[in-house]
Amino acid sequence: GENVEQHPSTLSVQEGDSAVIKCTYSDSASNYFPWYKQELGKRPQLIIDIRSNVGEKKDQRIAVTLNKTAKHFSLHITETQPEDSAVYFCAANSGGSNYKLTFGKGTLLTVNP
Amino acid sequence: GAGVSQSPSNKVTEKGKDVELRCDPISGHTALYWYRQSLGQGLEFLIYFQGNSAPDKSGLPSDRFSAERTGGSVSTLTIQRTQQEDSAVYLCASSLNPSSTNEKLFFGSGTQLSVL
Numbered sequence: 686g687e688n689v690e691q692h693p694s695t696l697s698v699q700e701g702d703s704a705v706i707k708c709t710y711s712d713s714a715s716n717y718f719p720w721y722k723q724e725l726g727k728r729p730q731l732i733i734d735i736r737s738n739v740g741e742k743k744d745q746r747i748a749v750t751l752n753k754t755a756k757h758f759s760l761h762i763t764e765t766q767p768e769d770s771a772v773y774f775c776a777a778n779s780g781g782s783n784y785k786l787t788f789g790k791g792t793l794l795t796v797n798p
Numbered sequence: 799g800a801g802v803s804q805s806p807s808n809k810v811t812e813k814g815k816d817v818e819l820r821c822d823p824i825s826g827h828t829a830l831y832w833y834r835q836s837l838g839q840g841l842e843f844l845i846y847f848q849g850n851s852a853p854d855k856s857g858l859p860s861d862r863f864s865a866e867r868t869g870g871s872v873s874t875l876t877i878q879r880t881q882q883e884d885s886a887v888y889l890c891a892s893s894l895n896p897s898s899t900n901e902k903l904f905f906g907s908g909t910q911l912s913v914l
Contacts, residue, residue: 691840719902721841728802728889728905729841774840784829784893785854786903788840 687712687779691789699797704765706792708775709757715777718751718758719786724771732773733760765796802906804890810912811880819875819909821890828895830873831903832865835887844888847873880913887911 688711698704710718719734735742735749735758742749746765751758758777762769772793776786803822811817823830832844843857847867858864862880867873877884887910891903 689840721903728907729903730905731902734902776841783901784831784846784848785843785856786841787843788833790838790840 687715687777687787689775689777689787689789691775691792693792694790695793695795697795697797698765700765700767702765704762704769704794704796706760706773706775706794707757708759708777708789709755710777710787711756712777712779713756715779717778717783718749719776720749720760721774721776721788722771723774723791729774762794765794767796767798770794770796802890802892802904804888804906804909806909807907808910808912810914812914813882814879816876816878817880817911819877819888819890819911821873821875821906823871823873823890823892824904825871826894827892827904828870829893829901830867831891831893832873832875833889833891833905835889835908837886841889844875877911880911882913885911885913 691708716737721729722732723729733749735751746763748761772791774791775789779785779787805820828849830847833841845865846854862878865875887908889908890906893901
């Protein structure tokens with residue numbers, strides 16, 4: 686089955702700096718890669734996703750890049766703000782399935798004011 | 799309702815007891831998922847319901863775990879003879895229709911299960 690590795694497990698940055706979180710996946714049939722943000726005590730929420738037919742997608746201060754050959758994808762957050770502090774999870778669909786997502790173990794991002 | 803609703807929000811039980819967790823998805827969402835979130839771990843897929851199709855139970859960790867979805871709406875996750883390793887947050891999610899395209903998941907706030 687699909688295996689998703691996520692690094693780093695914790696990341697601390699100063700406000701205004703950039704943050705990068707990286708994930709690798711094992712299933713070459715995976716074609717959908719969402720990122721979820723979970724603030725402390727809250728539910729996970731989708732922040733951005735990318736499909737395998739594109740290499741990069743941006744939404745304001747966040748962007749995701751995908752390298753299908755290397756089977757890795759990354760989340761980039763620029764001009765970080767304290768409200769970006771949360772746990773971020775990457776995911777990949779399994780076996781080309783539209784519904785079954787395998788999640789990484791999460792990255793705790795702390796943005797220090 | 800406005801979002802995915804789960805109850806109870808917290809459940810403390812004794813080892814060996816059975817528990818039932820409830821999920822009420824967003825109205826009109828055909829797909830419903832259960833995930834388990836243990837401390838320091840990712841979200842572990844448990845089971846998936848889509849319309850009237852047979853559920854995908856491939857993520858259920860043992861035969862002590864079962865789930866049903868009545869009338870294509872509310873779902874209950876049942877854990878029999880609970881063990882301490884069952885302690886985790888159980889998250890329910892729903893999505894509009896993942897069979898056509900990959901749809902985003904709307905998560906509930908979860909049930910924190912503690913098995914003493």
